[in-house]
Amino acid sequence: MLLIHCPYCGEARAELEFRAAGDAHIDRPANIAAISDEEFAEYFFLRDNPKGLIYERWRHIHGCGRFFNAVRDTVSDKFVMTYKAGQPKPDLSPAPGAAPALPADSRPVETYEATEGRAE
Amino acid sequence: MADPIAIAARRPVLAPHASGAARAALSAAGPAARLSLRAKPDAVGALSAALGLDLPTAPKHAARNGARHALWLGPDEWLVIDEDEADLMAALSSAGALHSAVDVSHRNAGILVTGAEAATVINSGCPLDLSLTAFPVGACARTVLSKSEVVVYRTAEDAFRVECWRSFAPYVLAVLAEAAAEA
Ligand SMILES: [Zn+2]
Numbered sequence: 001m002l003l004i005h006c007p008y009c010g011e012a013r014a015e016l017e018f019r020a021a022g023d024a025h026i027d028r029p030a031n032i033a034a035i036s037d038e039e040f041a042e043y044f045f046l047r048d049n050p051k052g053l054i055y056e057r058w059r060h061i062h063g064c065g066r067f068f069n070a071v072r073d074t075v076s077d078k079f080v081m082t083y084k085a086g087q088p089k090p091d092l093s094p095a096p097g098a099a100p101a102l103p104a105d106s107r108p109v110e111t112y113e114a115t116e117g118r119a120e
Numbered sequence: 121m122a123d124p125i126a127i128a129a130r131r132p133v134l135a136p137h138a139s140g141a142a143r144a145a146l147s148a149a150g151p152a153a154r155l156s157l158r159a160k161p162d163a164v165g166a167l168s169a170a171l172g173l174d175l176p177t178a179p180k181h182a183a184r185n186g187a188r189h190a191l192w193l194g195p196d197e198w199l200v201i202d203e204d205e206a207d208l209m210a211a212l213s214s215a216g217a218l219h220s221a222v223d224v225s226h227r228n229a230g231i232l233v234t235g236a237e238a239a240t241v242i243n244s245g246c247p248l249d250l251s252l253t254a255f256p257v258g259a260c261a262r263t264v265l266s267k268s269e270v271v272v273y274r275t276a277e278d279a280f281r282v283e284c285w286r287s288f289a290p291y292v293l294a295v296l297a298e299a300a301a302e303a
Contacts, residue, residue: 009179011254013247062262066195
């Protein structure tokens with residue numbers, strides 16, 4: 001089972017307590033009534049579905065109830081980090097030879113279990 | 121050759137409900153007054169004064185004053201339980217601070233799990249770390265137990281209160297009883 005670090009509870013909790021809530025950092029256009037249908041569809045429906053790091057909203061629905069943001073690798077399902085809602089999107093683009101800069105009050109979370117088996 | 125009758129020994133279908141397992145016991149908590157309390161940080165002081173206990177602001181913490189308990193559920197959310205069925209709404213009505221209080225006294229049912237294997241019984245369907253270091257006496261958390269959402273509250277090293285919604289209570293009790301029978 002994945003362990004996900006909730007930035008409000010301050011600890012890693014079981015995946016069972018959480019629910020995914022789609023992409024994070026989707027800004028609602030300020031001029032929502034003025035934009036075209038195509039621009040609305042772009043904002044409302046279309047997502048990038050990246051292979052690799054994705055920024056997502058998650059909710060600790062069976063815990064503290066809070067929404068927060070997470071950076072997850074869509075290939076490995078590893079949670080790279082989580083941070084409170086409202087905090088700026090962290091820049092995790094890898095600088096050559098440098099570790100990515102993480103916000104001060106968040107920390108990377110190891111979500112693998114060393115003992116987890118491999119499907120064969 | 122092994123005795124086939126011994127191998128085929130069965131447990132009656134109702135055995136979990138009839139067994140008296142010594143290492144974990146279940147009982148129904150008595151009636152209690154309960155509040156779902158929501159408030160911003162600036163109201164915590166006034167609400168604490170009105171309730172007669174310090175509303176906890178740290179995750180997994182609970183505060184207790186006699187029969188009254190305040191359980192941290194989220195950054196702005198508490199479950200207040202008064203085992204003497206005191207009028208919590210009346211206590212808060214004069215708090216003078218913006219808050220939301222909903223009487224959920226009869227929404228929840230409380231199940232008391234006690235005994236040396238109490239944590240094991242809960243962990244049979246709950247992923248929370250209930251070791252004494254991670255979940256000491258007085259700790260509480262909203263979490264899941266099998267397919268039901270519950271609030272787990274440690275009242276002693278070997279005693280827990282499990283709160284669930286009343287329509288889930290027979291299910292939660294059955295799940296706990298099955299584990300207790302094997303504790
Ligand atoms: Zn949480």
